[in-house]
Amino acid sequence: MGILRTFALGGIHPDENKLSSNAAIEEIPVPKQAIVPLGQNLGAPSKPIVKKGDDVKVGQLIAEAGGFISTNIHSPVSGKVFKIDNSMDASGFRRPCIIINVDGDEWDESVDTTKDLISDINIESKEIIERIKNAGIVGMGGATFPTYVKLMPPPGKTAEYLIINGVECEPYLTSDHRMMLEKGREIVIGIKILMKALNVNKAFIGIENNKPDAISHMRELVRENDDIQVQPLKVQYPQGGEKQLIKASVNREVPSGKLPIEVGCVVQNVGTAFAVYEAVQKNKPLIERVVTVTGKAVKKPSNFRVRIGTPINVLIEAAEGLPDNTGKIINGGPMMGKSITSLDMPVVKGTSGILLLEKEESSRKVEGPCIRCSKCTYVCPMGLEPFLISKAAKLGNFELAENESIMDCIECGSCQYGCPAAIPLVDYLRLGKIKVGQIMRSRKN
Amino acid sequence: MESAVDNIIIIAIGGLGGLGLIMAIILYFIANKFKVFEDPKIDEVEEALPSANCGGCGFPGCRAYAEAAVNSEKEHGNINGLNCPVGGNDVGQELGRILGLEVEDQDPMIAVVRCNGSPTNSPKKVNYEGATSCAFAHALYAGEGGCMYSCLGLGDCVDACDFDAIHMNPDTGLPVVNDKCTACGACVTACPRDIIELRKRGPKDKRIFVSCINQEKGAPAKKNCSVACIGCAKCDKVCNFDAITITSFLAYIDFEKCTLCRKCVEVCPTSAIHEVNFKPRKPRPEKPKVTTSVSDNSQNTVPSMESGKVKPDKSVIAKGIEIIETKE
Numbered sequence: 001m002g003i004l005r006t007f008a009l010g011g012i013h014p015d016e017n018k019l020s021s022n023a024a025i026e027e028i029p030v031p032k033q034a035i036v037p038l039g040q041n042l043g044a045p046s047k048p049i050v051k052k053g054d055d056v057k058v059g060q061l062i063a064e065a066g067g068f069i070s071t072n073i074h075s076p077v078s079g080k081v082f083k084i085d086n087s088m089d090a091s092g093f094r095r096p097c098i099i100i101n102v103d104g105d106e107w108d109e110s111v112d113t114t115k116d117l118i119s120d121i122n123i124e125s126k127e128i129i130e131r132i133k134n135a136g137i138v139g140m141g142g143a144t145f146p147t148y149v150k151l152m153p154p155p156g157k158t159a160e161y162l163i164i165n166g167v168e169c170e171p172y173l174t175s176d177h178r179m180m181l182e183k184g185r186e187i188v189i190g191i192k193i194l195m196k197a198l199n200v201n202k203a204f205i206g207i208e209n210n211k212p213d214a215i216s217h218m219r220e221l222v223r224e225n226d227d228i229q230v231q232p233l234k235v236q237y238p239q240g241g242e243k244q245l246i247k248a249s250v251n252r253e254v255p256s257g258k259l260p261i262e263v264g265c266v267v268q269n270v271g272t273a274f275a276v277y278e279a280v281q282k283n284k285p286l287i288e289r290v291v292t293v294t295g296k297a298v299k300k301p302s303n304f305r306v307r308i309g310t311p312i313n314v315l316i317e318a319a320e321g322l323p324d325n326t327g328k329i330i331n332g333g334p335m336m337g338k339s340i341t342s343l344d345m346p347v348v349k350g351t352s353g354i355l356l357l358e359k360e361e362s363s364r365k366v367e368g369p370c371i372r373c374s375k376c377t378y379v380c381p382m383g384l385e386p387f388l389i390s391k392a393a394k395l396g397n398f399e400l401a402e403n404e405s406i407m408d409c410i411e412c413g414s415c416q417y418g419c420p421a422a423i424p425l426v427d428y429l430r431l432g433k434i435k436v437g438q439i440m441r442s443r444k445n
Numbered sequence: 446m447e448s449a450v451d452n453i454i455i456i457a458i459g460g461l462g463g464l465g466l467i468m469a470i471i472l473y474f475i476a477n478k479f480k481v482f483e484d485p486k487i488d489e490v491e492e493a494l495p496s497a498n499c500g501g502c503g504f505p506g507c508r509a510y511a512e513a514a515v516n517s518e519k520e521h522g523n524i525n526g527l528n529c530p531v532g533g534n535d536v537g538q539e540l541g542r543i544l545g546l547e548v549e550d551q552d553p554m555i556a557v558v559r560c561n562g563s564p565t566n567s568p569k570k571v572n573y574e575g576a577t578s579c580a581f582a583h584a585l586y587a588g589e590g591g592c593m594y595s596c597l598g599l600g601d602c603v604d605a606c607d608f609d610a611i612h613m614n615p616d617t618g619l620p621v622v623n624d625k626c627t628a629c630g631a632c633v634t635a636c637p638r639d640i641i642e643l644r645k646r647g648p649k650d651k652r653i654f655v656s657c658i659n660q661e662k663g664a665p666a667k668k669n670c671s672v673a674c675i676g677c678a679k680c681d682k683v684c685n686f687d688a689i690t691i692t693s694f695l696a697y698i699d700f701e702k703c704t705l706c707r708k709c710v711e712v713c714p715t716s717a718i719h720e721v722n723f724k725p726r727k728p729r730p731e732k733p734k735v736t737t738s739v740s741d742n743s744q745n746t747v748p749s750m751e752s753g754k755v756k757p758d759k760s761v762i763a764k765g766i767e768i769i770e771t772k773e
Contacts, residue, residue, distance in 0.1 A: 092587030
């Protein structure tokens with residue numbers, strides 16, 4: 001097999017803890033009430049087009065895109081719109097949501113609900129992008145960037161490679177792994193659709209070597225396609241980052257502050273490829289996703305296919321309840337996820353996992369002084385000096401932070417993971433990114 | 446031998462002295478050529494300023510303010526809109542004297558913290574253990590009590606203050622402003638939630654303000670915090686001076702119009718309106734029925750708890766009890 005490829009700089013290898021990798025994807029019953037937030041994507045929130053008391057069906061458009069970088073939202077359930085009001089999101093802020101009381105499960109007529117596999121792609125690139133846009137598809141890895149925007153390279157730029165992200169480098173999470181095992185055929189068709197939309201001839205599926213079953217399964221499926229290649233990668237966090245994955249699979253480096261299209265690459269998650277298949281071939285908008293519910297104390301670590309808008313506590317109940325000694329509930333993986341403040345928050349398009357940490361493992365250590373051991377600098381995948389930039393941000397020297405390329409930080413948490421002094425480096429890096437971002441925007445205006 | 450040494454000394458002194466003279470002449474001409482005229486008033490004004498270099502006036506330091514003031518006097522004949530909040534009216538008058546202007550007195554201001562969400566009023570629902578920075582915490586989550594407008598209690602305002610005028614109260618977890626406040630506005634800009642506002646100091650430091658900035662509807666606001674403004678508009682109705690406005694379920698008292706009558710404080714059902722530095726209220730005249738029953742005991746000094754308007758004052762009640770005991 002030779003030496004496996006990976007990205008060049010830094011990286012760490014935390015305990016994988018993929019507890020739910022053998023748990024097949026389960027369907028969760030439709031909840032009694034669905035809370036559908038209007039801001040589910042990176043960029044502008046969507047605008048509601050239904051009113052209180054309206055009857056909605058599954059897959060019906062309920063909110064329109066509120067700008068260029070914004071997406072449509074479709075009803076994940078059928079029933080009556082209870083109200084359009086503020087409800088709690090993951091961070092505890094109350095933001096506008098459409099709350100629907102569920103009544104039955106009636107689907108919109110336009111959606112093909114049969115289970116047949118449709119492999120012929122008989123529409124053109126423009127229409128594919130239009131359908132993806134209408135279906136409200138966003139990056140399913142967690143960043144929730146609208147997919148159709150990525151499929152339209154800016155003038156003068158062309159895409160050469162499509163890179164499919166099946167890395168799932170976050171510990172604990174297994175939703176992409178299970179998707180590849182169970183929905184491999186659909187994903188391959190989704191990849192073909194994306195290749196047609198982008199007009200590229202070569203696609204790579206990057207999968208880390210800790211998922212040998214997924215690698216062999218996907219290899220089997222793409223055997224007849226010379227243009228799609230499965231690329232096994234060495235296990236290294238944060239390989240799932242766009243820039244790291246491009247470096248690992250095609251050995252190109254995205255320049256600082258630029259997008260992957262600059263080096264002719266477009267990266268999409270396997271979950272996105274599946275959603276694209278459903279949207280283009282089945283006319284089914286993005287109304288459900290696979291969420292991993294896991295944790296060392298969880299009785300039944302599982303992967304669930306849930307409707308968007310299902311409250312988190314329904315998922316936790318399905319995984320046989322909240323363990324007694326839960327200290328922290330994290331939306332996402334342990335490295336980049338954020339802890340949530342309430343179990344009432346709904347699953348949104350970007351929810352890839354719910355991680356329940358025990359009290360002992362969740363609390364932070366007491367911060368000590370920096371001893372300049374430079375472990376953070378060794379592991380930084382972007383080649384930054386986290387100790388210096390975070391200190392600059394902490395002390396308010398945003399000019400220094402900007403000059404030291406704070407905006408290149410991908411907030412992967414590798415630096416903080418290995419810090420022997422337990423300094424909350426990422427906290428200050430995030431603070432610095434917020435402040436430097438504000439300064440840069442005000443400079444532009 | 447001796448004469449040779451003398452010669453060397455004389456040559457050295459003469460040579461260096463001559464060189465120095467030539468340089469001095471060159472420098473004299475250069476200095477004249479590139480002379481920058483600076484109004485001597487700028488120095489005088491700078492001298493009169495408090496030299497805090499806090500930036501409260503909107504200029505980067507006292508020198509910049511002095512330049513701006515002198516320029517404004519030259520161009521517009523007044524220094525309206527340029528006031529040094531730290532120096533106050535004394536410095537204002539001094540500047541007027543230097544620049545030969547009539548300077549109007551400004552009302553002294555003070556920073557006011559408009560949140561009362563202590564753990565007692567807004568019980569903790571989650572524990573925060575991230576970086577000690579309000580700006581970061583604000584981007585991360587709503588707050589330990591659940592209110593998304595509440596003070597995060599991590600002290601960005603305290604760090605911003607150059608005058609030792611704002612401190613955290615460890616019991617309530619809220620910042621407290623003391624008399625040293627110069628209204629420079631550093632804490633106002635530092636607060637990511639705009640909780641701190643500059644308000645008029647008021648006569649004898651008496652102030653009335655709504656100690657809440659929660660713009661949610663009454664029910665969710667009250668759910669998270671017992672002293673939140675619920676936008677019931679009772680204060681607006683009772684105000685005779687049109688000083689109270691209600692926007693998005695939040696009352697705001699205009700300190701220019703407020704006459705400090707304290708009517709709004711009494712009617713507020715959640716005690717969200719605060720009065721500061723007022724004398725304790727006189728006991729209200731009791732309702733006729735109650736008066737007849739109580740007057741037999743001649744306990745007029747004891748305020749009636751039934752009225753609900755008067756906060757229980759332990760000293761008075763204790764006194765009352767004492768009276769009863771002596772009578773017996």
